[in-house]
Amino acid sequence: MITWNMHAHTTVSDGELSAEEVIQRAVDEGLSGIAITDHFPFPYKPEEPVDWTTSRRVFERHLSALDALRQKVDGLEILKGAEVEYVPSLDTLAHWLEGLDLDFVLGGAHMLDGWLVDWSEEVFCRGQKIFGGFRAAIECYYEAVGELAESGLVDSIAHLDIVKKYNPDARYFNEDEPWYHQAVEHCLQRIAATDVAIEVNTAGLRVAVGALYPSAWILRRARELGIPVTVGVDFHRDYDRVSAGLTAAEKALRAAGYDSYLIFRGRQAEALSLGR
Numbered sequence: 326m327i328t329w330n331m332h333a334h335t336t337v338s339d340g341e342l343s344a345e346e347v348i349q350r351a352v353d354e355g356l357s358g359i360a361i362t363d364h365f366p367f368p369y370k371p372e373e374p375v376d377w378t379t380s381r382r383v384f385e386r387h388l389s390a391l392d393a394l395r396q397k398v399d400g401l402e403i404l405k406g407a408e409v410e411y412v413p414s415l416d417t418l419a420h421w422l423e424g425l426d427l428d429f430v431l432g433g434a435h436m437l438d439g440w441l442v443d444w445s446e447e448v449f450c451r452g453q454k455i456f457g458g459f460r461a462a463i464e465c466y467y468e469a470v471g472e473l474a475e476s477g478l479v480d481s482i483a484h485l486d487i488v489k490k491y492n493p494d495a496r497y498f499n500e501d502e503p504w505y506h507q508a509v510e511h512c513l514q515r516i517a518a519t520d521v522a523i524e525v526n527t528a529g530l531r532v533a534v535g536a537l538y539p540s541a542w543i544l545r546r547a548r549e550l551g552i553p554v555t556v557g558v559d560f561h562r563d564y565d566r567v568s569a570g571l572t573a574a575e576k577a578l579r580a581a582g583y584d585s586y587l588i589f590r591g592r593q594a595e596a597l598s599l600g601r
């Protein structure tokens with residue numbers, strides 16, 4: 326049974342509930358542990374509709390508040406995490422992360438050359454124009470993810486195939502096409518050559534695409550390549566559960582041949598068994 330959620334947002338970034346409220350929900354829903362992983366940091370561009378992230382100053386204060394909550398809350402382990410953004414200059418990311426006392430760092434690519442991958446369907450479609458087609462945009466996305474893994478700055482890759490978010494019924498591209506398989510395969514090979522995990526993220530179950538990130542065939546291939554996994558709900562909304570989709574994630578992991586998942590304390594991995 327999966328009793329940890331390694332991906333949750335609070336009002337410090339784009340979540341609707343405070344850390345205290347998210348943690349209370351996790352207790353009420355019977356979780357053993359939760360990683361609070363607010364977006365941090367992000368290079369703002371005023372012309373773009375980006376308001377999901379936070380400054381270093383606010384983030385540091387937030388980490389201290391999590392320390393205080395740890396003292397207060399019984400029966401739930403609280404991990405201090407961050408969901409960091411792919412930026413073309415990864416030295417900048419290294420600099421942002423320096424000196425932060427974090428248990429767990431998720432890495433995600435949400436924005437490439439001004440293309441916001443998972444913001445809205447309309448904005449997703451702009452990728453076609455920016456890159457000269459969805460194929461080029463998506464290939465660029467998987468390149469960025471590979472680079473992020475190789476940087477050694479992150480512990481796990483968030484929502485690996487988030488590019489399918491606005492692609493229900495293969496509306497814009499087809500996952501079965503050879504070029505897509507190649508882009509994913511190349512990215513997985515790069516991840517497999519590092520110690521970085523990938524995330525099974527349940528947020529896709531709650532949007533039109535109605536599927537976990539990543540797709541079952543990608544998870545199977547990741548297993549073959551020996552890539553470990555973390556499991557995250559990507560909790561944001563008041564109306565969702567902090568443990569939403571964990572049963573489905575467990576089923577998908579077993580089907581792909583996994584018998585454990587990772588949690589991270591002080592950036593060190595520990596494998597937890599899925600049990601019988």
Ligand SMILES: [Zn+2]
Nearest residue numbers: 408433483484
């Ligand atoms: Zn994300």
Ligand SMILES: [Zn+2]
Nearest residue numbers: 332334408559
């Ligand atoms: Zn997230």
